[in-house]
Amino acid sequence: MKFSSVVFSALLASVASAGPIFRRQHNSTQGQDQRSGTAMSAPNGRAVGAAFFITNEPNGNQLIAADIGADGRLTLRRAIDTGGLGAHGITNPNGPDPLFSQGAVKASATGRIVAVVNAGSNTLSVFRINPNDPTDVRQIGKPVGSGGEFPVSLAINNAGNIVCSLNGGEVNSVSCFKVDQQRGLVPIANSNRSLRLHQTTPATGPAGSASHVVFSEDNRQLIASVKGVPPQPGFLAVWDVRNDGSLSQDFRAIAPARGGLLPFSMTVIPGKNAILATDAGLGFSIFDFAEQAGNGNGNATSVAAGRSSAFAINGQDATCWSSFSPKTNNFYLTDIGTAIVTEINIDNNLKGTIVKQYPQGRGSGTIDNDIATVGDNDFMYVLSANATRIDVLSLNGPGQARNIQQLDIAGPARASGINIDANNLQGMATFITK
Numbered sequence: 093m094k095f096s097s098v099v100f101s102a103l104l105a106s107v108a109s110a111g112p113i114f115r116r117q118h119n120s121t122q123g124q125d126q127r128s129g130t131a132m133s134a135p136n137g138r139a140v141g142a143a144f145f146i147t148n149e150p151n152g153n154q155l156i157a158a159d160i161g162a163d164g165r166l167t168l169r170r171a172i173d174t175g176g177l178g179a180h181g182i183t184n185p186n187g188p189d190p191l192f193s194q195g196a197v198k199a200s201a202t203g204r205i206v207a208v209v210n211a212g213s214n215t216l217s218v219f220r221i222n223p224n225d226p227t228d229v230r231q232i233g234k235p236v237g238s239g240g241e242f243p244v245s246l247a248i249n250n251a252g253n254i255v256c257s258l259n260g261g262e263v264n265s266v267s268c269f270k271v272d273q274q275r276g277l278v279p280i281a282n283s284n285r286s287l288r289l290h291q292t293t294p295a296t297g298p299a300g301s302a303s304h305v306v307f308s309e310d311n312r313q314l315i316a317s318v319k320g321v322p323p324q325p326g327f328l329a330v331w332d333v334r335n336d337g338s339l340s341q342d343f344r345a346i347a348p349a350r351g352g353l354l355p356f357s358m359t360v361i362p363g364k365n366a367i368l369a370t371d372a373g374l375g376f377s378i379f380d381f382a383e384q385a386g387n388g389n390g391n392a393t394s395v396a397a398g399r400s401s402a403f404a405i406n407g408q409d410a411t412c413w414s415s416f417s418p419k420t421n422n423f424y425l426t427d428i429g430t431a432i433v434t435e436i437n438i439d440n441n442l443k444g445t446i447v448k449q450y451p452q453g454r455g456s457g458t459i460d461n462d463i464a465t466v467g468d469n470d471f472m473y474v475l476s477a478n479a480t481r482i483d484v485l486s487l488n489g490p491g492q493a494r495n496i497q498q499l500d501i502a503g504p505a506r507a508s509g510i511n512i513d514a515n516n517l518q519g520m521a522t523f524i525t526k
């Protein structure tokens with residue numbers, strides 16, 4: 093919550109030179125709103141939504157919020173204390189993607205909330221979003237225990253009133269919470285389920301670490317992904333979600349089709365009862381749930397069957413994050429090593445093809461991404477962590493993505509006294525005002 097008048101002048105200068113100037117008032121206190129965090133810049137026109145990520149700093153985690161304009165472009169606006177601590181997993185060499193995960197930040201348009209993991213304090217924080225000014229978020233209640241250690245990922249149900257965490261540390265589990273508008277996250281009985289991994293706190297990875305948690309499209313299953321330790325493939329752990337939000341006792345473990353190794357992010361394939369899971373060791377895998385044999389014993393691992401497959405992206409290094417665009421009907425995958433966005437089409441028979449690849453600049457370390465629909469266009473927001481930048485792509489049609497903005501994070505953070513480190517940044521979640 094630091095904000096000096098010198099810094100404010102610098103910000104004003106940068107805002108003024110950045111684009112159209114709107115008439116607004118400034119005084120020495122306006123930049124700092126105690127309740128909604130440190131201001132990073134003044135409003136720059138009407139925002140239609142927000143993009144969120146976390147600093148994940150070990151001495152204090154902050155939620156960074158950027159306006160999404162009607163043209164899809166971002167303006168960094170606020171940094172909000174989460175009340176928890178960040179952490180970096182144990183890995184060699186050290187680098188970006190500290191939690192080895194997708195989903196460290198998750199937003200819900202129906203619930204009007206955004207939730208984050210605090211991996212260093214084993215807690216979760218949830219915030220109410222002001223729909224009239226979507227970067228204006230207020231924490232609901234206090235951070236709550238995540239139900240395990242080293243929380244790395246969150247899933248929110250369609251109704252926006254249940255949040256589930258994936259814990260990847262020595263105490264590894266999934267755990268679900270009701271969203272209470274006064275108290276915040278309230279644990280749901282019988283929803284705290286062990287993953288039975290042999291792990292450490294902080295987690296050791298990326299091999300063998302927990303990756304991502306999602307709800308199935310019908311919200312009747314909760315699915316967590318776990319990377320393998322080559323040559324041993326990883327798996328998806330699947331629990332049934334009961335009406336009261338509790339989970340089945342044991343999970344079903346499903347290994348990827350032959351060739352799959354390190355299941356990472358999971359993106360639901362709409363209308364197919366199937367999931368596209370990126371695979372850091374290969375490209376991606378398709379998990380066809382329609383023909384999964386029901387096997388309620390969490391120890392036994394069945395191999396993905398039906399129209400499941402494993403797909404190699406030639407020249408890939410570590411394809412780990414993914415999102416779906418309703419407009420183009422295609423999937424967009426990011427690779428931290430090559431810094432390439434790969435657009436994938438999945439046909440009616442769940443067969444994948446590469447539509448096009450979009451290099452974002454070697455060394456930029458493209459990690460988490462999300463896609464938002466603004467008006468009649470879709471936009472992709474990529475956290476290019478190693479370059480402390482967000483790359484914005486306009487998804488104009490299948491095979492027609494175009495880079496429209498490179499948003500620097502380091503400069504504005506420094507100017508506002510916000511601690512960031514390229515190796516600690518994580519998460520990308522968008523919220524669009526309905």
Ligand SMILES: *[C@@H]1O[C@H](CO)[C@@H](O)[C@H](O)[C@H]1NC(C)=O
Binds near residue numbers: 117119121122
């Ligand atoms: C300064 O900003 C604060 C917070 O926005 C506002 O309440 C106050 O009226 C402003 N003062 C002046 C003199 O504009």
Ligand SMILES: *[C@@H]1O[C@H](CO)[C@@H](O)[C@H](O)[C@H]1NC(C)=O
Binds near residue numbers: 237240263264285
């Ligand atoms: C959840 O389960 C873990 C063991 O997997 C246990 O250590 C922890 O205390 C449980 N948390 C809650 C909130 O029940």
Ligand SMILES: *[C@@H]1O[C@H](CO)[C@@H](O)[C@H](O)[C@H]1NC(C)=O
Binds near residue numbers: 288389391
């Ligand atoms: C499943 O794993 C648990 C704990 O690792 C063990 O006690 C149990 O015997 C196993 N059950 C089967 C059927 O393998």
Ligand SMILES: *[C@@H]1O[C@H](CO)[C@@H](O)[C@H](O)[C@H]1NC(C)=O
Binds near residue numbers: 478
């Ligand atoms: C990050 O940048 C450094 C140089 O600034 C480079 O050595 C390193 O390979 C990059 N890492 C990734 C994952 O791109």
